Amino acid sequence: METRLDKEGFEKLYGELPFPNKIIVKHPNLGGGLALIWKNEVQLQLVNYTANHILVKVREDDGFEWWLTGFYGWPEACQRYKSWELLAHSRTFVEGPLLCIGDFNAISQTTEKLSKQSSRMNQIDAFHEALENCQLEDLGYRDIHHLPIVLQTKHYGRNVTKARFGFKFEENWLLREDCEMVIKEAWSVDVGGMNGMARLKQKIEVCGEDLRAWGSSRSRPNDEEIKQLQKQLEILNAVENTEVSRSEFLTE
Numbered sequence: 001m002e003t004r005l006d007k008e009g010f011e012k013l014y015g016e017l018p019f020p021n022k023i024i025v026k027h028p029n030l031g032g033g034l035a036l037i038w039k040n041e042v043q044l045q046l047v048n049y050t051a052n053h054i055l056v057k058v059r060e061d062d063g064f065e066w067w068l069t070g071f072y073g074w075p076e077a078c079q080r081y082k083s084w085e086l087l088a089h090s091r092t093f094v095e096g097p098l099l100c101i102g103d104f105n106a107i108s109q110t111t112e113k114l115s116k117q118s119s120r121m122n123q124i125d126a127f128h129e130a131l132e133n134c135q136l137e138d139l140g141y142r143d144i145h146h147l148p149i150v151l152q153t154k155h156y157g158r159n160v161t162k163a164r165f166g167f168k169f170e171e172n173w174l175l176r177e178d179c180e181m182v183i184k185e186a187w188s189v190d191v192g193g194m195n196g197m198a199r200l201k202q203k204i205e206v207c208g209e210d211l212r213a214w215g216s217s218r219s220r221p222n223d224e225e226i227k228q229l230q231k232q233l234e235i236l237n238a239v240e241n242t243e244v245s246r247s248e249f250l251t252e
Contacts, residue, residue: 071102
């Protein structure tokens with residue numbers, strides 16, 4: 001989590017939390033910092049840290065090891081390249097699965113931007129390139145700005161051949177006209193004599209299975225086409241929003 005407290009201040013304010021172990025990193029000459037706290041039953045080893053990241057190795061009860069990075073990216077756009085250099089450097093210390101959580105101060109797509117000011121495509125492309133170079137997969141955006149991130153892990157069998165990956169709705173499916181029909185047909189399926197939440201849960205599972213089967217046969221939109229559309233959207237956001245400008249954008 002992000003914090004403005006040093007270790008002493010953090011202990012005084014949050015000492016009663018059920019997380020007795022902690023790493024507090026303060027940014028030199030600034031008020032901000034990072035805090036990583038964990039329970040006694042978690043076997044965790046500190047690998048390295050800076051004012052913008054904390055890298056640790058976690059060992060499960062069965063001996064399985066994985067790495068966790070708590071990350072805070074440079075908020076200034078002109079300093080953003082430092083974030084990707086740090087991310088790539090810290091990745092070199094990892095010798096297995098890696099989970100990276102935190103605030104990158106960057107977005108991977110324009111729909112994540114909440115302000116009216118449009119994002120530059122070169123910044124989005126740089127973020128994508130950094131994730132690809134570090135072999136990281138974007139798990140999706142949630143509005144967690146300035147709130148603690150709670151990571152809860154569960155023990156699952158690690159036989160890859162038997163693993164079943166969870167359902168993830170792909171945003172680009174909305175670009176296809178038949179997506180709505182797939183959802184409507186799946187939702188109308190009879191799930192037997194179930195009622196209440198059990199019925200709702202079963203309908204969601206059926207809908208997810210049908211969407212997964214349908215979506216797996218659809219290739220992703222052309223990357224170049226997506227970039228062109230995003231650039232057009234940037235231009236539209238930058239000019240005065242009038243009937244003429246909207247018409248020109250839609251007819252291009």
